[in-house]
Amino acid sequence: MGTMRGRGWLVGVVIAIAAPAHAAVVRGTVFVDADGDGRRGLDEAIVPGAVVAWRERWFTLTDASGSYALEVGAGEAGEVWVRVPDGYRPGPVWKPVRAAVGAVADLPLVPLTAAERDRPLRFVVASDAHMQGDDALWTARELGAALVQATALDPPPRFLTILGDLTQDNRDPQFVQLDAALAEVTTPWVPVPGNHDWYDGGGAYRRHYGPSSYSFDTGGVHVVVWNASLAEDALLAFLAADAARVDPAM
Numbered sequence: 001m002g003t004m005r006g007r008g009w010l011v012g013v014v015i016a017i018a019a020p021a022h023a024a025v026v027r028g029t030v031f032v033d034a035d036g037d038g039r040r041g042l043d044e045a046i047v048p049g050a051v052v053a054w055r056e057r058w059f060t061l062t063d064a065s066g067s068y069a070l071e072v073g074a075g076e077a078g079e080v081w082v083r084v085p086d087g088y089r090p091g092p093v094w095k096p097v098r099a100a101v102g103a104v105a106d107l108p109l110v111p112l113t114a115a116e117r118d119r120p121l122r123f124v125v126a127s128d129a130h131m132q133g134d135d136a137l138w139t140a141r142e143l144g145a146a147l148v149q150a151t152a153l154d155p156p157p158r159f160l161t162i163l164g165d166l167t168q169d170n171r172d173p174q175f176v177q178l179d180a181a182l183a184e185v186t187t188p189w190v191p192v193p194g195n196h197d198w199y200d201g202g203g204a205y206r207r208h209y210g211p212s213s214y215s216f217d218t219g220g221v222h223v224v225v226w227n228a229s230l231a232e233d234a235l236l237a238f239l240a241a242d243a244a245r246v247d248p249a250m
Contacts, residue, residue, distance in 0.1 A: 024074040024099040026054065029066045030082050033108030040106060047109060051083035051245045054099075056213045056230065056238035059245060072099045079206060082107040083245075084216035087117055090159045090223070091188045094210035119155040121219030124187070126150065127163040130196065131181075133173035140177045144184030151187040158218055160187040164194025164228075166205075175208045190216075190225065198229040213238050222250050 030047040031040045046066025053059045054072045062068045070080065081094035088109040095105035129143060151160055167174035182189055191209040198205065202212055212227035213235070224242060226235060 023071040024076075024101065024103065026070045026072060026080055026097055026099055026103045026105060028052075028068060028080065028095075028105040028107060030062050030068065030107045030109065031066060033110050036110050038108050040108070047085070050085060050109075051215075051242075052080065052107070053083070053211075053214075053241075054078055054080055055211055056227075056234060057241075059241045061245070074099055079210045080105040080107070081211045081214050082109065083214070083242075084109060084218070086217040086220065087112055089188050090216045090218040091190050092210045092214050092216075092225075094214075096207075096210075116156075116158075119158070121221060122153065122155070122157045123190075124150050124153075124157045124160045125163060126161070128165040128194070129162050129178060129181075130165055130168045131174040131177045132168045133171060133177055140180035141184075143178070143181035147181065147185045151185060157187055159190045160185060161190040161192055163192050165196040166191065166194065167197050170197055170199040170204055172204050172207075175204055179208065190223075192225050193227050193229065195229055198227070202227075202229075215242050217250070220250065222246050 029040065030050045030052065032045045032047060034044050035041065048062055048064050048066050050062045051059060052062060052068040052070065054070050055078045058070050058072055060068050060070050072078065075098065077098045079094045080097055081092055084090055084093055088111055093107050093109060095107060097103050097105045126147070147160065151157055166178055193202070193205050193212050205212060213225060213230065215222060215224045217223070224239070226238065
């Protein structure tokens with residue numbers, strides 16, 4: 001068992017760093033979105049040394065100017081995401097993009113307030129929302145009320161997560177229903193896919209919530225979200241590539 005795990009991690013590292021045969025470059029900047037509008041203002045700072053990835057496969061770091069360049073498969077559609085560093089609003093920060101000449105995806109990080117940074121790290125975990133659209137046994141309003149109640153803590157939680165099976169059978173109206181429930185919640189949202197959200201191979205999930213596996217840092221802790229529906233080799237490659245870019249002191 002130990003030998004096979006070792007080989008798996010080794011293969012994972014090779015997959016994570018190998019360049020695609022026919023590559024296109026996606027470029028962008030990671031910046032501090034101080035006003036939360038999603039666009040970089042003239043007075044908003046850049047973030048050097050941030051980890052940026054394409055889906056679960058290709059990883060890089062922003063340079064001293066806050067810029068990154070990722071080589072991915074030419075013409076491939078996917079998501080570019082940044083690992084949210086400590087001190088910023090946790091959760092997935094991503095942009096959909098098709099890899100082509102001139103493709104750009106800037107990634108905004110919303111800073112926590114001083115009060116938010118100083119609070120102890122607490123988070124709320126739910127699971128199995130199984131939203132069913134028009135055939136729902138519970139409404140978006142009912143789920144929203146439950147999530148608001150669950151997050152009404154003092155001090156407030158750093159984030160809210162629902163551990164998979166967000167939908168019953170992976171249809172867009174069910175994701176829309178969940179979005180309506182989350183509109184009532186002010187706590188940062190950390191989505192996690194379950195097998196019920198992956199019947200189409202992730203198309204609907206990715207349209208709504210972006211990368212199916214990602215990570216972020218908050219409260220001195222490195223948090224990893226991974227998609228158990230991925231093939232084992234892909235999952236091991238993602239975990240190896242992500243872990244290779246974590247501060248050993250964390």
